[in-house]
Amino acid sequence: MPRIQWTNLPPALRDHLFERVRERRISVDDLYRLKLWRESDPEAPAGPWYKDFGSFKLCGVGPHPKTFLLSGQPATGELLD
Numbered sequence: 001m002p003r004i005q006w007t008n009l010p011p012a013l014r015d016h017l018f019e020r021v022r023e024r025r026i027s028v029d030d031l032y033r034l035k036l037w038r039e040s041d042p043e044a045p046a047g048p049w050y051k052d053f054g055s056f057k058l059c060g061v062g063p064h065p066k067t068f069l070l071s072g073q074p075a076t077g078e079l080l081d
Contacts, residue, residue, distance in 0.1 A: 001043040001044065001045070002043070002044045002062070002063045003041050003042065003043060003044055003063065004038075004041075004042050004043070004044045004060065004063055004064075004065060005044075005063040005064055005065075006038055006065070009064070009065075013064065013065075013066070016066075016067065017065060017066075017067070017068065020067050020068040021068060024056055024068050024069070024070055026055070026056050026068060027055070030053060030055050030056060033053055034053065034058065037051065037053075042080060044060070044062055044063040044064075045062070045077070045078045045080075046062060047061065047062070047077060047078070048060070048061050048076055048077025048078070049061070049077045049078045049079075049080055050069075050075035050076070050077055050078075050079060050080065051079075051080045052071075052075070052079065054071060055071050056068055056069065056070060056071060057069040057070075057071070057073070057075045059075050059076075059077070061077075
């Protein structure tokens with residue numbers, strides 16, 4: 001199974017992710033939890049997925065992270081551990 005891709009993202013996608021972090025006011029502590037999870041080199045399902053961090057969700061499709069949601073916003077796809 002492929003891994004989630006964190007480097008060499010298309011510039012528009014990278015900018016979108018940074019903008020969502022700012023808009024959602026994701027804290028430094030939460031970003032640190034995301035960093036630790038990223039370092040585990042998680043596998044990427046073929047279709048839509050999301051990782052619930054409690055205070056926010058990271059959503060993606062295949063190997064690409066696509067957006068951040070607030071904790072109360074619904075996410076679709078496979079819930080990752």
